[in-house]
Amino acid sequence: MTDEVLTPSSPGEDCLPQVTPASTGLGQEVAATLAGTLKALAEPLRLRMLSAIAADPRGESCVCDLAELADVSQPTVSHHLKVLRTVGLLDSERRGTWVWYRVAPGKSAAVAALLEGFAPAVVAPSVEPETTAAAELEGMAVHIERLAADLSDATPQLPQETVTNIVRDSYTALARSAKITRFLVPLTERFARQRLADITRDRATAPPQVLFVCVANAGRSQLAAALTRSLSGGRVIARSAGSTPATGVHPHVRDLIAEIDPEAAGAAFPKPLTDDAIRAADVVVTMGCGDACPVVPGVRYEDWAVGDPALASPEGLAAIRDEIAARVSRLLTTLTTE
Structure with missing residues (x-):
């Protein structure tokens, strides 16, 4: 018995090549930008800071308030806020000796979707449905x-x-x-x-x-x-x-x-x-x-x-x-x- 050698079929014979439209899914540039933002958010303290700023009734938070979220140094707090500002999620303004942070214009809906929709869905306990x-x-x-x-x-x-x-x-x-x-x-x-x-x-x-x-x-x-x-x-x-x-x-x-x-x-x-x-x-x-x-x-x-x-x-x-x-x-x- 001889070994059978399988060779790919050419188009038009036994199968057709599967073609994925170029417009399907995220484009390379968009995916790279989104990945950078998600990477910036992949740190618990940064997420807590972003949540605190978004929920602050004043519409902004002082860096002195954010420092109370965790037992870390002031430079560490500033570093995390700078990362969020670099990816465009936050704006900042210095007033005297303190810097104030707010959600960047045009990003409120995105931040709300993350904190109000995605986050609760992820942390909610998983329940297996008995039936549909x-x-x-x-x-x-x-x-x-x-x-x-x-x-x-x-x-x-x-x-x-x-x-x-x-x-x-x-x-x-x-x-x-x-x-x-x-x-x-x-x-x-x-x-x-x-x-x-x-x-x-x-x-x-x-x-x-x-x-x-x-x-x-x-x-x-x-x-x-x-x-x-x-x-x-x-x-x-x-x-x-x-x-x-x-x-x-x-x-x-x-x-x-x-x-x-x-x-x-x-x-x-x-x-x-x-x-x-x-x-x-x-x-x-x-x-x-x-x-x-x-x-x-x-x-x-x-x-x-x-x-x-x-x-x-x-x-x-x-x-x-x-x-x-x-x-x-x-x-x-x-x-x-x-």
């Missing part, structure tokens, strides 16, 4: 239709078709980010009830309502809503939502909410942002979600630059809680005055 929502959709159809019928009976002022559409849409929206789907029906009921309450809200007689919006609805917006309910004694309705909801509330934030309101901690879950929630709110507070929140005439907007609890140390978590509580207290004062 699409696979269970058919089996849950009976439960969803029954829920739609029950909520339609409870909301006679709305057409049955409207209620049914809201229930179905609520289920679909929550299923997009669900990892474990066995809780989808009760979560759909709570979410749909909120949406129906928002649609039927009478501004003339209803108590003030505040909507807190962040990216994942897993940290600061949930915490702000819990503090609002607690500090107002239930006299102000507080909602929260996310432009890209996470699969669950961050464990550390859930613990904080449990201290504020034990019942609320068990009921908290990430919800997608809806136009109905915005229209129903007297005040919409954005917390790091950029331009994801549409502007509705007649609704008051505030933007709170506060740190992300999901990425904070225990001390930082307490500081974020206290800062949000102070902001909520001021907000409640204005709502009472109005």
